[in-house]
Amino acid sequence: MNYANTPMYSIPNTALWGRIRRVAHAALATFALMAFSNTAQAQLKIDITGVGANQIAFSAAPFQGNQGLPEDIKKIIEDDLVRSGFFRSINTTSNIDLNEATLIDPTAWKSIGVDALIVGSVKRLPDGRLDLRFNLHDTAQQKSLGKFSYVIAQSALRLTAHKIADYVYEKMLGEKGVFATRLAYVEKAPGRYRLIIADADGANPQIALASKEPIISPSWSPDGTQLAYVSFETRKPVVFVHTLATGRRKALANFKGSNSAPAWSSKGGKIAVVLTKDGGSQIFSMGADGSGLNRLTSGNGINTEPAYSHDGQSIYFTSDRGGGPQIYRMSTNGGNASRVTFEGGYNISPRISPDDKTLTYVTRREGQFKIAVLDLAGGTEMLLTSTGREESPSFSPNGRYILYATRSGGKGTLAVVSKDGRIKYTLSSSGADISEPTWGPFLND
Structure with a gap:
């Protein structure tokens, strides 16, 4: 100005x-002048005060193999989708073992109000990279909306989680997400x-x-x-x-x-x-x-x-x-x-x-x-x-x-x-x- x-x-x-x-x-x-790789100490915190009129109910299962990694993939995806205002997370207490290849009866999830189900896994490869997989399932249509596998460096874990949230956002809403x-x-x-x-x-x-x-x-x-x-x-x-x-x-x-x-x-x-x-x-x-x-x-x-x-x-x-x-x-x-x-x-x-x-x-x-x-x-x-x-x-x-x-x-x-x-x-x-x-x-x- x-x-x-x-x-x-x-x-x-x-x-x-x-x-x-x-x-x-x-x-x-x-x-x-400082290198772009230097990390700032002050990380921003999010406070949501308003949401959309209609929200899609979803549930994200913990990604298998996530333990011990620096980022919680499930939490990043959940936080992204909830922050958009168009999604609400439904947490369940189910002990059923979910992964990207094996989904329980989607009608059971629909009965508790879940419209979209996100499951996945992450596995460390011998060269140190990560094999990250996920599956988005539409419980209403009882079909998968996409199964993907990424081979990434560990440093790209957060960005890839944002990309998964973008994929879910676009598939469910029909427009590109901006989480990544x-x-x-x-x-x-x-x-x-x-x-x-x-x-x-x-x-x-x-x-x-x-x-x-x-x-x-x-x-x-x-x-x-x-x-x-x-x-x-x-x-x-x-x-x-x-x-x-x-x-x-x-x-x-x-x-x-x-x-x-x-x-x-x-x-x-x-x-x-x-x-x-x-x-x-x-x-x-x-x-x-x-x-x-x-x-x-x-x-x-x-x-x-x-x-x-x-x-x-x-x-x-x-x-x-x-x-x-x-x-x-x-x-x-x-x-x-x-x-x-x-x-x-x-x-x-x-x-x-x-x-x-x-x-x-x-x-x-x-x-x-x-x-x-x-x-x-x-x-x-x-x-x-x-x-x-x-x-x-x-x-x-x-x-x-x-x-x-x-x-x-x-x-x-x-x-x-x-x-x-x-x-x-x-x-x-x-x-x-x-x-x-x-x-x-x-x-x-």
Whole structure:
């Protein structure tokens, strides 16, 4: 967000304005680049406060051979499905030996209300890898919906459990699950900032970058291998691109003045950035390698927070050209822009759903900052949150959920809400302030 030095946007005593002040007045010194494999200590905890109207009842049996392994496969699958809001777990006291090859009479499970049954096993191979198998059984149709076997490294056990939950979710609901995706966010503690990559459930946090200075606006590349972000390590905001597997990074935009708000195009070939090098805050595009700088907006106002549509045709952005911050849409080549938001006098931080049909953003209503969604075809707006201190919305890659930052107990935390507002849960940490979240894309198998 680039309203830090603009008096007309002064909003004292709010989480949003606090974020702007922290960025604008941060003391600048040195940074420490850390390997992506380093594990962060603060793991997020989940508190579910809302679920879907209709839920699928399922039961997951303990995976045979799971004893002694670092992850409980059954628990990861259960937690994923329950957190989605569309499933409820039915625990049984049956002593029947279940595995992926032998299922008891499915009608017996249906009689106790179980719609889906998950069974499996894991076996250590002589070379140290694991042979992980599972079977999903539909008790209503009395048939298997899939039997799979994975040979994996032990380090991939948690990810594979997430993939099993994704398979169950897709088979039962008809849309892709997002349990095997990742989140990026910024963690702040006294004297340090850390860019964190974590599983979608907040577990397995890894440090991508540690710095004494602010890190803001992380943005995933479409293939999930890189992050663009803004770092203040050189006494001004500079846009970096960071390759997660190697830890290598480069300064992509380091022009005179401010360099901020990076956003990847849907194919990953271009990145939009906000620069003040010509005076004022304007949106530019450039190649992902830093070549071909092209100015897209003009005028004396503030133009910021670009977000590419997934069809590659448009860029949504925030501008005050109409007198107050509203969301506009223009071609990816720039030119004339049309206003998109009309409800309320303050709408910022646009993000578009993967199907390009729904826009999410932060809106100010009666002095509170809330997450809203707008049906672009029908023009219907819905407010999804109520605490009044929300920012940084980001769609899940299946378009079902929205990740955002909020505050609880005096600290920043992350939360998720479904785009219909029914399903809600928070990912909280007992340690540092957490902010600047963004939901990563589907992982390539």
